[in-house]
Amino acid sequence: MITTLRHLLVDSWAGRAAALLIFLAFIGWGVGDVYSNMGTSGSNAIMKVGDRSITPDDLSRGLNAQLPQVAQQMGLADASHLPQAAREQAARQVLQNLITQNEVQAAAARAGMDVPDDVVRQEIFAIPFFHNAAGQFDRSILNERLTRIGMTEANLIRMMREDIITRAVLQGMGQSVQIPTSLTERLLSFDARQRVLDVLFIPLPTAPLVTTPTDAQLHRFYDNHPWDFRTPEYRHAKMVLLTQDTVARSIEVPDDVLKRLYEAQERTYNVPETRTLQVITFADEARADSAAVTWRKGLPWTDLQKQYSDAASVSLPDARESDIPNPELAKAAFSAPLNQVTGPVKTSVGWVVFEITTIKAPHTTSFDAAKADMTAQVQKQEAPQAVQARMKQFQDAVAGSTTLDRIPADLGAAPVAGTMDAQGMTKDGMPAPIPGNEALRKAVVARVFSQNKGAQPSVVNGPDGSAFAIFVDDVQPGTLKPFESVRAQVVQKWTAEQNRRIANERTTTLFTAAKSTTLAKAVAGQPEEGGMRRNVTLSRIHPDQSLPEAVTRAAFGNAVGKTAMLETPEGYWLVNVTSEKAPDPKDIHQLTSQLQSQYLQSLQSDIPVALNAAFEKEVPPTHINMSLFNQVVAATGAQQ
Template sequence: MITTLRHLLVDSWAGRAAAILIFLAFIGWGVGDVYSNMGTSSSNTIVTIGNRTITPDDLARALSAQLPAAAQQMGLSDPSHLPDGTKQQIARQVLHNLVIQNEVQLAGERAGMVVPDELIRKEIFAIPAFHNAAGQFDRSMLNDRLARIGITEKRLIQMIREDIISRALLQGMGASVQAPTSLLNRLFAFDADQRVMDVLRVPFTSTAVSAAPTDEQLHRYYDNHPQDFRTTEYRHAKMVVMTADSVAKTIEVPDDVLHKLYDFQSRTYNMPETRTLQVLTFQEESKANAAATAWRNTNAWDAIQKAYPDAAAVALPHVRESDIPNPELAKAAFGAPANQISGPTKTAAGWVVFNITDVVAPHQTTFEQAKPELRDQVQKQEAPEALQARLKQFQDAIAGSTTLEKIPSNLGAVPAAGSLDSHGLMQDGTPAPIPGDAGLRQSIVQHIFSQKKDAQPVVVNGPDGSAFAVVVDEVHPGTRRPFADVRDQIVQAWTAEQQRHAADTRTTALFTEAKKSTLAKALEGQAEASSLRKDVTISRIHPDQSLPQNVLRAAFGLKVGTTGMYEGPDAFWIVNVTGQKPGAEADAASLQKELSAQYVQALQADIPAALDASLEKTVPVSHLNTNLFNQVVASTSPGNAGGAQ
């Protein structure tokens, strides 16, 4: 988990662009600096490296972006359940990555690297998020996206500039790394070598129970398995839940803000006629004419693309005339009838043949019509920050209430109460209407069934920055159901246990004989002989999916000529390994190529670590505020990209 945090660069431009935009998304709308009032500039700096600094907000944003992924890798649905020690470890690695990013920028300065403005311009113009429907850079799209995520164009330019410097310094490192052939052969043998084995499956239900159980046997089973015959435990709880969605509904947005946003998004709300086009472009008029004729006969877009693979094919959904980069095509397309193959038409790009599959008439959405949507946009953008800002008030309100009935309504906390079982179901079997998404509801239910009755409520951090508190005021523990009411269930359970025991005994006897020679010989003349699967061939890359995972894993640990017995979900298994074969030639080329790529990637991932050490020696960290670091780690929660105002 920690190793994956060490990567400084994303391998492709598309990945880097996505990473930049995802990172920007964590910044939020108008994020305030919660640490801005901590004192002097030195006291508001966690780390100083040369003339560069890492602020609490830098660390908080980076850490909040990493915590959900770290929790997922540890099998936790809720990042708030990460142990404090693990969170500290992740925070130290995140801080280290920030240090190295700054070290790389300092190295670029020492090398005299200057990024031309034109190169930055090209990089920004290439980001797909800033393209219109025609795939062209659109200044209004850029402004809209930056406004939505709350950063300035100056900040974006700075990020792109630093990314270019990092790539210039680090790209190509490790490009000559190669995987040794001897190592690849051993790795290939491990994955591709085949085990040949005879396999027998003995189902639990394969043996009939000869006699019905006596009442004494049933009573003994009933007494020995009390947990199997109890009624469901229900708990009545009161809860107060505060999420970004619940807080959003309480955020008031002035009309002047909505008017500005409406004007800014006027392109969205004042739509001219739009059309959906399917276009083929040819360099030769004769081919364009032939394609037009064929297209009119088939009227099938997929088929015509396959018939003319050399043509440049593009679909333009719901574009304005001004969105089409080819002016001749734009004029022709917006003058042509719908659902009719048009062309060939001569354009600067070549001869075009096209079809208009949809036409949407011009329409305008008034401010009053757009107002609910605009308000929802602003509320959702401001909600995460407002949620964090209100947590202190929420905690104070919970601390002053033992019944959760005095929580201020203006906080955006949603109250709920009811009886439910440990699966979150009410007595009628329907899910309890607990506020929040599935992850939050699960966290609340778990807390209800771990909290003692009438215990003082406390604020619990939930997924995505949410918070809740519960009071368990009634507990109705499950009771043992009377023997007479569950007699049929006891008979079924007793019978299943007897069958399993009989199957175990029979399989053990066969296993004992198989160990003396082979499984096939042990089954000669036995009723199970017809169920024997001979010469089953498996490898780690081609497992037999009909075998349970524990049987597959164990089979690779058996030596040739040996036998093992295993238990699956519904049967016992005997496996006798009879032979071993090298991997199939058909797998060699593709698997060795994949193994080589993985090995090279692992080595290349280690190179930045060596660079880290070198850069840190050149410009060591000159200031580290441990107390401030600890404060940031303690206050940072997943999805909280910054501070609260």
Template sequence: MISFLRHAFVDSWLGRVIAGLLFLAFVGWGVGDVLSNMGSERADVVAHVGPNTITTDAFMGAVQSEMPQVARQMGLADASQIPVATRREAARQVLQRLVMQSEVALSADRHGLIVPDDVLRDEVFGLRDFKGPDGRFDRKLFDTRLRQIGMTEGRLLDLVRTDIASRALMEPIRNSARAPETMVRRAFDFDAQTRTLDLVRIAIGDQSAPTPDPAQQRRFYDNHPWLFQTPEYRHARIVVLSPETIARSMEVPEEELHRLYDAQQAKYHLPETRTVQIVTAPDEASARTVAAQWQAGATWAQVQAAAKGSASVQMDGVRAASIPSPALSKLVFAAPVDSLQGPTQTDTGWVVFKVTQVLPPHDTDFAAARQELHDQIAQARAGEQVGVRVQQLQDAIAGGGLDRIPDTLGASATGGTLDAQGRTQSGDAAPIPASGEARLAILARIFSQAKGANPTLVQGPDQTWYAVSVDSVTPGQIQAFSAISDQAAAAWQDEARRHAANVQATDLYLAAKTKGGVALSAPAAQVVHSPPLVRGRQTTGVPDSLAQLAFRIGAIGQSVMVEEPDGFYVATLTAITRPDPSTQPMQVGRIRTGLSQSIAEDIEMSYAMALQNDVKPKTNMSAVQSVLSSVTGPDGAEGTVR
């Protein structure tokens, strides 16, 4: 469902400008400072919304902010790889969002919504990007941020006032929405339902395989050439600019480190924490049944499986104050380790629990915390510096390639030979100064960029900017059979083991279908009884593919077979449990809140569409097409979005 407020306000000036994305106003397609001209009348207007206008600069800046997110959602390395049609559609949606923002603000003004000065002041003082390390509003930081985006204090206050009035108009619409209880119950039945399996794993590694003769080895080699090809290697030079690379070179005054340390006392002076397993039963009889089974030596997984109609939870490293029930908290923090407690009646029901771990209070002194404190402050400030330094890095690359990058930028440079998985020729991870999605994006760029092509600064995930230069390419080659005959023999045997496991699993699956389950078709020692499976949660010993398939099985007693890298699994559905909503009020409340929020979002969108019919915004198609051409290239040709 569409979230109007999320797009209309979180992605508005408040989210785009204030919440860590200031740098986007200074980089991109050469449009200059997007925000410095806000509020001034320009000839390049893409839309009129009543008396208000949306300029091409504002539209361009919003599209520029959107494209990297679209690329990440599509799994692409950078925005330049987004297909033309997708870019144009994303740009149109951005324009629609800007129009909706303006329509809501205009409606708030027409309804006479007035924002008092004290409310305006509290809103500005509450914005985290204007707060210093002590968590309080910092006037100097406020002035610095405004200078960075070329905005006057008066203009910012006008924007904040408009945003508050718009929210005052929309929030009552959102807060009035409530999901029907019938819908909540059906959603709970779907979400809380658990399923149990009997399963048998046929491991590939447990199968035996004969030794192939030379003819079999050669035939396997000829039929599977991709298994015996060396990877392509490329020698590349890389420059990365990110909050992490900038933070490494930042200096933080000692007094600021001490202020942050004092502000985070709860983090560096930890109270006692405990890990506890708790079952909450609806009545004493059910609780005593759980306690008896647990006392008899049942594992936690077995206790959970047997506690039908009860709520079970494991709380790891919990503090006393974090347990919702004060009475239960007192019991948990008074109990000895590994001693079964209960049944005891509390305000949450009849509880049976066991404390499995106790961590004593722990204090971290300033000296031990210093580096972490430095990293917190440096990384927060480094994010603000990325935008300022991107243009400088771009200029440096344009002037001298990747060999003349000033040390003062905080960029990190490296070079070497690696394969598409980021491994060096020795098999080690290449020292690329990025991690996660940013590292993957850089690797993708290296192996898609032509040898000798000029380096171009590209925006990646997580405020990471990078440029690469590919100096040489060593194509992958099929190794000679004489050099890898032993490897071919091992690969032949691996394939033979997989085939043997497949045949064994298929025979078991067919027998389970005939006899009514794997428990009646396989030796008892091979059958594993799974704990209750919950939608969307991983369960030890049960592959995700099998857990997902379990919720598509139509009836108890039905068997399925799945293939995994380590072997084959044959499973039979043995139980479907539908808990009583009264035993899980927290989950019911979470579902009710989520559904109500979704309904509110739909109502908000309907209201926004009604506003559009009333205001009837006018679009300047020539200006829109001009921006779209910048996004996709003239006449729909491929363009570059950076």
């Protein structure tokens, strides 16, 4: 997912053009002017690049366009189901893309670059969104659609001019890349060269031992392996944890703030009927009619898209009637029946065939019903800053409380106490009730078992900006269990060790013989001869899935003619590299174009990234407003 986002600007320039058209078509979808009143006029920018500003609306538009793609890549039908972490990562990448665009524009301005008016005019005339049914540019359509999406002609011209400059700078650098054939050949040889092996696996014995251990043998094993037969050490500790979640619950949110947020998110809480539809558009009616007949016969949507790959197809999840930029399609879609292929329908952009897959009734959420959700939103947004703001008070409180009994409740720190072992388990075998994620739990438990009993507590920085303090007030050392109480366990472990010893000795005997000759000769005439696999051929691109990873590593790590002995939980392996073969010509042919394409894409993306890094050194981004960034991400996520 992140790789796809990172390459959004530089991997596919046809894709950039398509993205611009989608942006023009959907720029008005639910964005509105939600952010125009956030903060003062002087602070209504997430970041500045020179004299250029990245506004909340810029980020919101980019994020609204990107989240459906991210959801599709993650196998989700609805972008509103994206995890918070995925939305935040997408927002950071969109912001980086906006920085790149603005850095390029600033660099172009410094270099005196400009785009002739006729080039901009040709680009705009070529956008299908502004064409009539005959496929020709129509100024009346341009005027009507710009008005509908709230964009002026001057803004459109500015956007197109900047997009042309961005493509000229970044694409020009990317297209200058050439792939060194010597490196490609070395990579192909490395991945495709084949190793030939003789392999023998000697499992641990499964039959019961004929001999029964004596009491003396069992007592000796018990004495030599005391760690296997001890009760765990338990410690009782007092803990105080300061995390974003604990602090969030202590943040009070005034009703007037919630009411403003409710008004700003009116689109979220007052939802008209929405429909999910799949649409495919054709230039002529005959092909559209043919597609409709094929679709009605039960052809799946994905297969229909492949069969009519020359047509424009799109899925619109949970769309409102006002969301659909094509008025003819909007009217038809919101009068069509559910789960029935409809069309062809003539529209200003062509003949459309579509199917409504879901219909959701309109619903309104009152302020009182939404209050808890909005409070949680604000608390979560403010929690990271609140944790940092309260950290000094937390440190002072811990320093002034030798037993952690005097930590102010209004700090939002969570006090916890309990007894646990080194794995964080209670004596009942349940996880100790430590708040936070798994990483924080592990950090807390590790501190409990590394801190001395009665030691002065101090603040420890945890994962994700958290902090905690520990006071260990009781240690219950582990004790050796009486022999008779664990006799059956001693017998079991003694038997397992004897089985492993027997397998080890037999494998070592064969290994010693193989070192002076070959594995095949060492096992010739031996009971294990029938179990040896001969002439196993593998390469890095065609590994043998039946072999453990350790055997594969030995195949490529050992010299030809050498034998290796490997231990696994199930037994022992002997691996003899008998020869090395040149790559299979079929593999070379298959990999060459694939590797060259991947390498070229990598270089084409990395060079513009490096170029932009140089631009950022020249004009570093300034006036970074992370609070406003977080507000946009939260509101955009809520609008999906």
